[in-house]
Amino acid sequence: MPTVHEMIKSSLTKKALSDVKIVLEGQYKKSYDLLCDATSVDPPLPVLITGPPGVGKSLLVRKFAIDTGRSVYEIFFDEIMKPQYLVGSHDPALVLKNGYSLETFEPGPLVRAMVDGGIFLAQEINRASPTVQNSLHEPLEERSYHLPRIGRIEAKDSFALVATANPAELAGVYRFTEALRDRLRVTIELTYPDKEIELKIMRMNSPYNKLPEEIYYDIYSIIRRTREMTDRVKKPASVRVGPAMAKMVALRVARGEDPHAALRAVAPHVLASIEVGSSENKNQLIKEIVENIGGD
Ligand SMILES: Nc1ncnc2c1ncn2[C@@H]1O[C@H](COP(=O)(O)OP(=O)(O)OP(=O)(O)O)[C@@H](O)[C@H]1O
Ligand SMILES: [Mg+2]
Incomplete structure (x- = not known):
């Protein structure tokens, strides 16, 4: 030893x-x-x-x-x-x-x-x-x-x-x-980047196992929603969230899991770093956001 x-x-x-x-x-x-x-x-x-x-x-x-x-x-x-x-x-x-x-x-x-x-x-x-x-x-x-x-x-x-x-x-x-x-x-x-750039950042940071394009879009829409909810979210998802979600999902996909199911499973855990307003229930808000994936 x-x-x-x-x-x-x-x-x-x-x-x-x-x-x-x-x-x-x-x-x-x-x-x-x-x-x-x-x-x-x-x-x-x-x-x-x-x-x-x-x-x-x-x-x-x-x-x-x-x-x-x-x-x-x-x-x-x-x-x-x-x-x-x-x-x-x-x-x-x-x-x-x-x-x-x-x-x-x-x-x-x-x-x-x-x-x-x-x-x-x-x-x-x-x-x-x-x-x-x-x-x-x-x-x-x-x-x-x-x-x-x-x-x-x-x-x-x-x-x-x-x-x-x-x-x-x-x-x-x-x-x-x-x-x-x-x-x-x-x-x-510097401010939160444009959609195309943030998508590129995600792709660049998960090169070992490319995900279907719609998954990157879904991840982005989750992230963007936290940034749009300025009245409910105090600290929205950072640029670090996208690559982290993409990597976690890619790992599960490599093990044979459906990418959409994998995203729903990991997203709340990666999103937990956001901070919400004092009258909000964070878990509830995250659930709301994740359940709406692909809604736009
Ligand atoms: N332009 C970019 N290209 C590629 N990846 C990026 C880019 N911007 C941010 N990232 C991703 O976000 C992560 C965080 O970037 P970085 O550590 O430079 O942020 P920061 O602004 O210094 O954060 P902090 O304020 O917490 O120190 C990087 O490790 C990378 O994964
Ligand atoms: Mg820094």
């Missing part, structure tokens, strides 16, 4: 970010081009991508990073995040032994991205405390950062900051400071 450390060792991968599967059409193509333009000017302009969960924000940035030969240094912001998580800090044990030096400093993702000329992907940036938001001014404006006890480091020319935010949060508790919002110079808004 291998130890857990042996198991971790044997799972270590040297694989670079592999090519991402992305439908680069419609809003995705437009957004991709904007991202390229914003980061091609000298110096690159900081970009904010807004969009609901699962709409393809991260995928778009990864695709762009691969195409331009940059690495992505990603971090998720929240209220308890501290500036040193971004920048890095000195290892106290090494400092005790040798005193402060560059060697005792463990760089954080922001500093790594700056010195490597990569993309600093600041996820949910609006959730950060004002202190953390303020700590981004210097790298954004000056493209440099003063590291205490080390000195000022300068970002490589290709260093770019791309931030993401969920538009539903921008007016609420998780607010941007005005100063940071003003520094994110190019805003790209």
Whole structure:
């Protein structure tokens, strides 16, 4: 029986970010081009991508990073995040032994991205405390950062900051400071994609077992209904729902199950991630939606 450390060792991968599967059409193509333009000017302009969960924000940035030969240094912001998580800090044990030096400093993702000329992907940036938001001014404006006890480091020319935010949060508790919002110079808004694009995303993500076309349409109509019920559904089905349903149905079809029956069986379980209004019964609402499959 291998130890857990042996198991971790044997799972270590040297694989670079592999090519991402992305439908680069419609809003995705437009957004991709904007991202390229914003980061091609000298110096690159900081970009904010807004969009609901699962709409393809991260995928778009990864695709762009691969195409331009940059690495992505990603971090998720929240209220308890501290500036040193971004920048890095000195290892106290090494400092005790040798005193402060560059060697005792463990760089954080922001500093790594700056010195490597990569993309600093600041996820949910609006959730950060004002202190953390303020700590981004210097790298954004000056493209440099003063590291205490080390000195000022300068970002490589290709260093770019791309931030993401969920538009539903921008007016609420998780607010941007005005100063940071003003520094994110190019805003790209992603919304739920058009029908044809969402169908392509489903097909692309279930290539091992193609489903009858009408099943993809049925899945889409389920998803669209959750998005249309704005008075009853608080958080509708994300783009992640389609590929997940298609994969589950394909598996059952491969085992000999009827595709329509398979869809009815799995749909409620994949749809369970939606959030409904406080006066709604979620299971009842999902049942209603699934029972209406193919109704249009
Ligand atoms: N344009 C697209 N082409 C192919 N697949 C897509 C596309 N957009 C979204 N998807 C599918 O949706 C999934 C979620 O995408 P992604 O992780 O980029 O969303 P996100 O906007 O970053 O979500 P979150 O806000 O939760 O971080 C992808 O893994 C993929 O299966
Ligand atoms: Mg993401």
